[in-house]
Amino acid sequence: MIRGRAIAVSLLVAGTVLSALAAANSPSLARAGAATQPAQGRSIPGWLGSWPWRYQYLGGLALLASGCLVNAYVRRARVSDRPAQMTERGVPADLAAPLRLALERTVALQGLDSAVGLKEQLDAIVRDGCQAFAAQQHVLQARLRAAGYVEVMSLFAQGERRLNRAWSACVDGYLDEAVACVHEAAPFLQDALASLEGRLQS
Numbered sequence: 001m002i003r004g005r006a007i008a009v010s011l012l013v014a015g016t017v018l019s020a021l022a023a024a025n026s027p028s029l030a031r032a033g034a035a036t037q038p039a040q041g042r043s044i045p046g047w048l049g050s051w052p053w054r055y056q057y058l059g060g061l062a063l064l065a066s067g068c069l070v071n072a073y074v075r076r077a078r079v080s081d082r083p084a085q086m087t088e089r090g091v092p093a094d095l096a097a098p099l100r101l102a103l104e105r106t107v108a109l110q111g112l113d114s115a116v117g118l119k120e121q122l123d124a125i126v127r128d129g130c131q132a133f134a135a136q137q138h139v140l141q142a143r144l145r146a147a148g149y150v151e152v153m154s155l156f157a158q159g160e161r162r163l164n165r166a167w168s169a170c171v172d173g174y175l176d177e178a179v180a181c182v183h184e185a186a187p188f189l190q191d192a193l194a195s196l197e198g199r200l201q202s
Contacts, residue, residue: 095143095200098128098133101129102128102189103129103189109179122166122167140153144196148199152195156188159186159188162188163182166181
């Protein structure tokens with residue numbers, strides 16, 4: 001809206017200068033009553049009364065103002081509809097599904113007797129579970145509100161951080177540490193899932 005006002009003021013000043021120049025260089029405009037005083041000292045009502053195209057100019061200003069109002073309305077509508085649009089674009093109807101998947105696969109890893117293939121399984125957990133859940137953050141914010149969102153995401157972040165540590169430990173060859181991090185991640189993911197499901201059902 002501020003940009004629209006700035007454009008309108010610029011057009012007003014430019015029109016004043018052009019009117020004065022046209023009146024000075026055209027005897028027909030001068031005979032028709034176009035004022036020839038310097039634009040700086042001219043008042044806006046007097047200038048509008050003497051300018052032949054004043055109605056077109058005022059119509060243009062009205063259209064500009066209308067366009068600014070419509071643009072502001074459309075932006076507000078887009079912001080308010082953002083959660084619904086994201087859901088229509090492929091966000092799962094069950095918002096807890098990615099987190100539930102991450103928890104189930106993490107618990108399954110706790111039963112492994114060795115760390116063979118642990119890195120590949122952690123890759124799948126982070127990709128299909130953690131990253132998919134984090135991608136829903138805009139919808140989660142709208143559904144859970146501030147307090148609920150902070151609680152769920154704080155617990156989830158603790159579990160995700162430990163899964164990332166487990167992945168790094170696998171890459172560095174510290175398999176015992178990787179398994180320990182997997183065991184530590186499960187309770188945080190479980191608490192995050194319980195909090196999320198409870199808030200979605202309330």
